[in-house]
Amino acid sequence: MSRLTLNLSKPKKGSKIDPVTLGYIRGRNRNKMHSFILKLLRDSGMTKTDVAEILGKRPEQMTRWFGGPGNMTIDTISDIVFAISGSFVHISEDDAHKTAPPRNRRSRSEKEAAAPMPGGHVALRSVSSTADTSNARPTLRVIVKPNGQTEIATTESSGAHRIKLNPVTSEAIG
Amino acid sequence: MRLPTIDGSLALHNRCSTICFNSHAKGDLTYMSIESMLERLVDEGDLIECAPQLPSDAWARDLYITKVIADELDSNGWEDAELGYRFGQLRSDFDRFVVGDLIEVALDPYDKPKSAFMARLGPTSRGLWSIRSTEPRPAIRVLGAFICQDTFIALCTCLRRELDGPNGPLWQQAINNADARWASLFPGIKPLVEEEVSRYVSANAEPV
Numbered sequence: 001m002s003r004l005t006l007n008l009s010k011p012k013k014g015s016k017i018d019p020v021t022l023g024y025i026r027g028r029n030r031n032k033m034h035s036f037i038l039k040l041l042r043d044s045g046m047t048k049t050d051v052a053e054i055l056g057k058r059p060e061q062m063t064r065w066f067g068g069p070g071n072m073t074i075d076t077i078s079d080i081v082f083a084i085s086g087s088f089v090h091i092s093e094d095d096a097h098k099t100a101p102p103r104n105r106r107s108r109s110e111k112e113a114a115a116p117m118p119g120g121h122v123a124l125r126s127v128s129s130t131a132d133t134s135n136a137r138p139t140l141r142v143i144v145k146p147n148g149q150t151e152i153a154t155t156e157s158s159g160a161h162r163i164k165l166n167p168v169t170s171e172a173i174g
Numbered sequence: 175m176r177l178p179t180i181d182g183s184l185a186l187h188n189r190c191s192t193i194c195f196n197s198h199a200k201g202d203l204t205y206m207s208i209e210s211m212l213e214r215l216v217d218e219g220d221l222i223e224c225a226p227q228l229p230s231d232a233w234a235r236d237l238y239i240t241k242v243i244a245d246e247l248d249s250n251g252w253e254d255a256e257l258g259y260r261f262g263q264l265r266s267d268f269d270r271f272v273v274g275d276l277i278e279v280a281l282d283p284y285d286k287p288k289s290a291f292m293a294r295l296g297p298t299s300r301g302l303w304s305i306r307s308t309e310p311r312p313a314i315r316v317l318g319a320f321i322c323q324d325t326f327i328a329l330c331t332c333l334r335r336e337l338d339g340p341n342g343p344l345w346q347q348a349i350n351n352a353d354a355r356w357a358s359l360f361p362g363i364k365p366l367v368e369e370e371v372s373r374y375v376s377a378n379a380e381p382v
Contacts, residue, residue, distance in 0.1 A: 026262075031275060069309065
């Protein structure tokens with residue numbers, strides 16, 4: 001074995017998903033969401049104390065929320081995203097899908113040059129809370145496509161953020 | 175090319191392609207790139223490369239695990255569903271590093287927030303780190319070291335509940351075990367030791 005690969009199973013109707021797959025998928029989504037929130041905070045220039053103040057929470061609460069992916073609920077994420085970016089989350093479907101290419105061993109330069117593949121997704125989408133677009137309010141999109149691929153993207157006046165969440169393809173899950 | 179025997183490590187870690195010196199059984203030193211050395215260890219089965227589990231993910235950092243850890247993660251033969259679930263999550267933590275997600279990195283072994291994904295272990299001169307897989311319980315610590323920037327070698331795992339305080343004997347034993355595994359994999363080469371997070375992880379790493 002030269003590469004570590006879990007045997008993830010594809011969900012099937014009437015068949016219970018195995019715990020390894022479930023553990024991996026849950027962990028992956030949680031980690032992605034945690035990294036996304038940390039990045040949103042970092043890029044905003046705000047501190048956790050600033051967010052606490054906006055939400056009327058104690059700083060210790062922020063420490064817990066930001067302290068690990070397991071401490072975040074949908075409500076938590078909603079609060080944090082809104083406090084930082086003024087955006088809210090909207091769920092929509094997107095049938096767009098592209099198949100990821102097979103992966104072979106690559107050199108570092110090839111890895112760096114490789115761009116993440118967009119995937120089919122269902123997704124959450126964050127829509128600006130104001131109709132006034134003159135201030136270029138940031139927006140957040142979390143797209144989870146029917147094939148299980150998920151992606152988060154935000155746009156801000158300072159630039160765009162795009163974070164892929166748990167992109168699962170039939171190649172990865174057999 | 176053969177060089178006279180030199181005591182101590184001569185590894186230069188800034189880039190994996192940098193030439194380093196590797197001691198051989200006869201006491202001579204030869205040089206090879208760290209990348210070549212890693213490829214050899216993978217070919218010989220001593221290390222296993224942790225590529226992104228999902229083909230569509232980016233591959234931004236390198237993580238190699240020892241065979242011992244790979245055996246723990248091998249889902250074949252798992253009958254304990256809880257264990258399988260936990261190791262599925264540990265694998266996702268490995269991917270968090272490999273795909274280049276934003277991570278929080280603590281240089282101070284004794285003063286770090288709970289959110290730190292990676293933390294240096296004391297004494298810091300040994301260059302050992304832990305990946306802190308905190309959720310769900312039981313928390314797992316993956317001890318390892320950077321051989322160069324963005325390339326981490328995971329040496330062994332421990333359940334956090336089976337370790338004591340940072341300077342306790344159980345922690346020290348775990349650190350010594352990791353140290354010994356490093357020495358057997360990379361004789362004559364010391365782990366990367368730097369004082370800035372960016373020297374360990376080039377991008378998307380927040381010092382905490």
